[in-house]
Amino acid sequence: MSAAAAGPVLAVSAGPLALKNPVMTASGTCGYGVDLLPHLELSALGGIVCKSLSLKPREGSAPCRIAETPAGMLNAIGLQNIGVEAFLRDKLPELRRHDVAVVANIFGETVQEFAQLARALDGADGIAAVELNISCPNTAKGGIEFGVDPEATARVTEAVKAATRRPVIVKLSPNVTDITLIARAAAAAGADILSLVNTFVGMAVDVQRGRPILASGAGGLSGPAIRPLAVLLTYRVARAVSIPLIGLGGIRSGADALEFIMAGASAVQVGTATFTEPGAAARIVREMEEHCRRHGVASIASLIGAAHQHGAFPPEAGPAGTAAAAG
Amino acid sequence: MPLDTALRIEENRHLGAAHFLLTLSAPPGSPPLPSWKAGQFAMIGLGLPGPTNDPLLRRPFSIFEPPPQRQAPASSLRIFYKVLGRGTALLARARPGTTVPCLAPLGNGFDPPRAAGSRLLLVAGGIGAASLHPLAVQELREGRSPLMLYGCRTAADLAGIAPSREAGIEVRVATDDGTAGASGRAGDLLDRFLRDEGPQASRRWIICACGPHAMMRHAAQVAARHGVPCHVSLESPMACGFGVCVGCVVGVRDGAGEPLRYRRICVEGPVFDAAVVAW
Numbered sequence: 001m002s003a004a005a006a007g008p009v010l011a012v013s014a015g016p017l018a019l020k021n022p023v024m025t026a027s028g029t030c031g032y033g034v035d036l037l038p039h040l041e042l043s044a045l046g047g048i049v050c051k052s053l054s055l056k057p058r059e060g061s062a063p064c065r066i067a068e069t070p071a072g073m074l075n076a077i078g079l080q081n082i083g084v085e086a087f088l089r090d091k092l093p094e095l096r097r098h099d100v101a102v103v104a105n106i107f108g109e110t111v112q113e114f115a116q117l118a119r120a121l122d123g124a125d126g127i128a129a130v131e132l133n134i135s136c137p138n139t140a141k142g143g144i145e146f147g148v149d150p151e152a153t154a155r156v157t158e159a160v161k162a163a164t165r166r167p168v169i170v171k172l173s174p175n176v177t178d179i180t181l182i183a184r185a186a187a188a189a190g191a192d193i194l195s196l197v198n199t200f201v202g203m204a205v206d207v208q209r210g211r212p213i214l215a216s217g218a219g220g221l222s223g224p225a226i227r228p229l230a231v232l233l234t235y236r237v238a239r240a241v242s243i244p245l246i247g248l249g250g251i252r253s254g255a256d257a258l259e260f261i262m263a264g265a266s267a268v269q270v271g272t273a274t275f276t277e278p279g280a281a282a283r284i285v286r287e288m289e290e291h292c293r294r295h296g297v298a299s300i301a302s303l304i305g306a307a308h309q310h311g312a313f314p315p316e317a318g319p320a321g322t323a324a325a326a327g
Numbered sequence: 328m329p330l331d332t333a334l335r336i337e338e339n340r341h342l343g344a345a346h347f348l349l350t351l352s353a354p355p356g357s358p359p360l361p362s363w364k365a366g367q368f369a370m371i372g373l374g375l376p377g378p379t380n381d382p383l384l385r386r387p388f389s390i391f392e393p394p395p396q397r398q399a400p401a402s403s404l405r406i407f408y409k410v411l412g413r414g415t416a417l418l419a420r421a422r423p424g425t426t427v428p429c430l431a432p433l434g435n436g437f438d439p440p441r442a443a444g445s446r447l448l449l450v451a452g453g454i455g456a457a458s459l460h461p462l463a464v465q466e467l468r469e470g471r472s473p474l475m476l477y478g479c480r481t482a483a484d485l486a487g488i489a490p491s492r493e494a495g496i497e498v499r500v501a502t503d504d505g506t507a508g509a510s511g512r513a514g515d516l517l518d519r520f521l522r523d524e525g526p527q528a529s530r531r532w533i534i535c536a537c538g539p540h541a542m543m544r545h546a547a548q549v550a551a552r553h554g555v556p557c558h559v560s561l562e563s564p565m566a567c568g569f570g571v572c573v574g575c576v577v578g579v580r581d582g583a584g585e586p587l588r589y590r591r592i593c594v595e596g597p598v599f600d601a602a603v604v605a606w
Contacts, residue, residue, distance in 0.1 A: 031571040038328045039569070051573075059589050066566050066574035071380040073566055077573050080589060224380045252380075275567035276384055278331055278430065 008292035009299040010285070012046070014244040014266040015192045016167040017129050019046035019101055022261065022300060023285045026248050026271035027052055027105035027131060027171070028077065030281075032091040033098075039278030044285055046267060047101035050087065052133045054107050055116060057083035067204045067213040072223030072250070073272060074202050076216035079107055079136060084120050092126055101128035103169065107136060111159045118163040130166050132156060135173030135198035136220075147173035147198070150185035157189035169246065172196040172237070174226075179233050180240035187241040195246040195269065196237060197230045223272040224250040231259050238264025238305060252280065254287025261300070262307040329433055329569060330361050333426040337403065339419070343486035345410040346454070347419055348391070351429060352403035359400035363390050364436030365462035366535075366560055366598050370568035371406065372428040373417040386414045387565045387593070389458030389537075390432060391490075393465055404431070407457040407490060433568050434597045437462050439533045439558050446531060447473040448520070448555075450546045452513050452538020453480075456487055458560045458597075459537050463496045472497065476520065478513025478542065482506035513538060514545030521553040529554040536560070536601070547601035557601035563592045570594040578605035 010021035024047035030036050033048040042048060060080025067074045082090070087104070095102050104121050108114035114132060121127050134146035134156055146152040153170065160168050170186040172179055174197040183194055199220025204213045212218070230249025238245055247260025248269035257268045273280035292300055334351035341347055351371075353360055370385040391407040410419050421427065439447070447466055449459040456477055466473040475498045477488045485507055488498050500508030501516040509516055521528045536546040537560040550557035563575035576589035577596065580603060587605055590596065 028573075029571060035569070035571050039331060059587070060573065060576070062578070063576050063589075064564065065576065066564055066572065068382060068384050068564070068566075071383055073383060075566070075572070075574060080573050080576070223383050272383070272566075275572050277428070278567070278569060 008289060008297055009301070010289060010292075012266050012301050012304070014246060017047075017101065017169075017193060019267055020099075021046040021285050022267040022288070023257065023281050024049055024101070024103065024246070024267060024269045025274060025281050026269035027133065029271040029274045032082075032087060032095070033100075033102065034091055034094050036274070036278065040282040042095075042098040042100040044282040045100050046285075047103055047128065048095075049103040049105050049131055049269060050091070051081050052079050052105045052107040052136065053081055053084045053087050053117065054079060055084060055113055055120075057081065057086065062215045064213060064215050065219075067219070069202070069204055069221065069223075070225060072221050072225030073275075074204055074214060074219035074221055075199070076214045076219035078216070084117055088120070088124050092124060096126040102126055103129045103131050105131040105133050105171070107133040108156075111156050114156050115159040115163040118160045118166075118168075122164040122166060127166055129169055129193070130160065130164055131169040131171050131195060132160060133171055133198075135171050135175075144173050144175065147182065148176050150181050153182050154185045154189035157186050157191050161190040167192040169193040169195050171198055173198050174229065174233055175201050180236055183237045183241050187243050191243060193244050193246060194237060194241065195248060197226075197233050197249050200226055200229065222250065224252055224256075226250045227256060227259070231263050234260050234265050235263040235307065238308065251284065254284050254291050257284050257288055258291060258303065261303050262305065264305045264308060266301075266304055328361060329430055330358065331428065331430045332357060332360070334429045336421055336423050336425045336427060338423055339421055341419075342489060344483040345419075346486040347408055347410070348490065349406040349408065349418070350403060351406065351427065354426070359402055360404060361432060362395050362398040362400060363404075363432030364394055364438070365465050366437035366458055367432035367434050368458070368568070368597060369404070369406065369429050369431030370433065370565070371418070373414050373421070382414055382417065384566055385428065385430070385568065386418075387433075387562075387568055389560070389597075391457050391460055393461040393468070396468075407454070407460070409454040409487065411454070430568060434593055435595070437535055437558065437560070437598050439535060439556070441533065442530065444531075445533050446471060448517075448532040448534045449473055449475040450513050450517050450534055450536040450538070451475055451477045451488075452536075452542035453478070453484065454487055455536070455538030455542070455560070456491060459535060460491050460494070460496070462535060463491060464494050467495055474499070476501070476513055476516045478502075478511075478516060478538070480504065512545065513542050514549050517546055518549045521549065521555060529556075534558065535598075543601070544606040547604065547606060550601060558598050559601045559604065560597045561592050561599060561604070562597070565593055568593050579603045580605050
C-alpha cells in the first residue's frame with residue numbers, strides 16, 4: 001500500500017507524551033472530557049485536558065463570569081471544579097473507556113498543594129500527563145503568581161516532578177514581559193513539555209452602567225483575537241528551549257492549528273472554539289489530515305517548526321523591542 | 328441528547344416593536360431535530376453564513392415551538408425573539424435561505440410538580456413570554472387552561488404576546504406606563520391576582536415565570552408571600568450552552584443557612600425552583 005493510500009501519519013510525540021494526533025482540548029473548555037461525549041468521539045482526538053483540579057472543590061467566582069469581545073471573549077470563572085477526589089472517583093473511570101490521552105490539569109495555591117495534587121493523580125490509572133496551571137489570571141492566590149516569576153515557576157515544577165512519574169506539562173502565561181525567561185526556568189527545573197499560552201488579562205466595561213462587565217473586573221481573553229499573539233510567543237519559546245511545546249490560543253480550524261505546529265509546537269489545544277461548536281476539535285483533526293493529503297505531507301510531525309526555516313526573525317526581542325536577558 | 332446542526336431560515340417575520348418570529352428547518356437529507364421539552368433552549372448562530380469571528384459566540388434562545396406530540400422528531404422549530412442587542416440585531420437582518428448553526432435542545436425545561444387540579448400561572452416579563460408559550464400550548468393540548476400574566480413597558484410591546492393570544496392562551500396584561508391593561512409591573516399584577524384568589528391560591532396555582540432578573544425576583548417574592556410554588560427560567564450570557572464553559576452560573580442555596588453554590592443555568596437550569604435561588 002502506498003503512503004498516500006494509507007493516509008498521512010498524524011501521530012506525534014511531545015517528548016514522553018505520545019498522541020495519535022496533535023489535537024487536544026484545552027483545560028477549562030471541555031469540562032472533564034465526558035461532557036463532550038454527546039458531541040464527538042473522544043477517540044477522534046489526540047488528548048483531552050480536564051478542567052483545573054484543586055485539592056478541595058471550588059465554587060468559583062461570582063457571576064457575571066463571561067463577556068464577548070471582538071473575535072474573542074473574557075472569562076473569570078475562578079476555577080470552579082469538583083476537586084481531585086471526585087474527579088478520580090466519578091469522571092476518570094468513564095474517561096478510561098475511551099482511547100484518548102487524558103491530561104489532568106492541576107491548580108494549587110502553594111507549591112505543596114501542587115505536589116499533593118500530583119501525588120494524588122500519580123497512583124491513578126489512565127492519566128497520561130499532568131499539566132500545571134501556573135497561569136490562571138482569575139484567582140487571588142496561586143495561579144499566575146507562580147507563572148510570572150521564573151524562580152517560583154522553577155520551584156513548583158521541581159516539586160511536581162518529584163511527586164509524579166507522569167510527564168509534566170507547564171502551562172505558561174502570556175502576561176509577562178519575556179515569556180522565554182519563564183519557559184527556560186520551567187525547562188531547567190525539569191518540565192517535560194510546555195503548553196502556551198493561557199489567556200491574556202483583559203477588561204470590558206459596560207458603558208451603560210459605568211462598570212466592568214465581569215463581576216471580578218478583569219478576566220482572561222481567549223478566542224481568535226489572541227491567535228497571532230499566541231503564535232508569536234510559541235515561535236519565540238520554540239527558539240528558547242529544546243523541550244516540546246503544545247500551542248494554543250484562538251485555534252478554530254486546521255489551518256489555525258498548523259500555524260502553531262509550524263511555529264514550533266508538537267501539538268495543539270483547542271479551547272474557545274469548542275464553546276462555539278462542540279465538535280470543533282474533531283473537525284480540526286480532519287482539516288489537518290486533509291491539509292496533509294492535499295500537500296503530500298506524509299507525516300504531520302515533519303511540519304513542526306517549519307516556519308523557522310524561513311529567515312531569522314529576532315526571537316530574542318522582548319515585546320517592547322528590548323533585548324531580553326539570556327536565560 | 329442535543330444535536331448540533333445547520334438549519335435553514337424559512338422565515339424571519341417582523342411582528343412589530345422589534346419582535347421577530349424565526350422559523351428554522353432541517354434541510355432535506357439532514358437529520359431530524361431531536362424532540363424537546365417546553366422551556367428548553369437552543370444555541371443559535373447569528374445568521375451570517377459559516378462560523379464568524381465577530382460576533383464569536385452563538386446566542387441562547389428559548390424554543391418557542393411547542394414540543395412535538397408524542398416526542399416525535401421534528402423537521403422545524405420556531406424562535407420568538409426581540410432585538411435587544413447587537414446579536415439579535417444581526418439575526419433580524421438574516422434572510423430566508425441562509426443557514427444558521429443550531430445546537431438544541433439544551434437545559435432542563437419546565438417540569439413543575441403538579442397537584443391534582445392545579446393550574447399553571449405563567450408570569451412573563453417582555454420577551455420572557457417566549458419560553459412560557461410552549462408550556463401554555465402544551466397545557467391547552469392536555470385540556471387544561473393556563474393563565475398568562477404579561478408585563479411590558481408599553482402598549483406597543485403587546486406584539487410580544489400576539490402569537491400566544493392567537494394560540495388561544497388567556498393573557499392578562501400590565502404595562503409600566505399604563506398604556507394597555509393594568510398599570511404597573513408583572514409582579515404587581517401577580518400580587519393582585521393572588522390576593523383576589525385568597526387562601527385557596529396555594530392549592531390552585533403553580534407559577535412559572537420568565538423575564539428580566541428583577542421581574543423574576545419580584546415574582547418569586549410575591550409567590551413566597553402567598554405560599555404558591557414558583558419556578559423561574561433564568562437568563563444569562565452564555566458562551567457554550569452545554570455546560571463546559573461554566574460561565575452562566577447562578578447562586579443557589581438548598582436551604583436556609585446552607586452554603587451558596589453556583590449552578591450552571593445551561594445544564595442544571597434554566598428552570599429553577601425560585602425558593603433555592605439566591606436572589
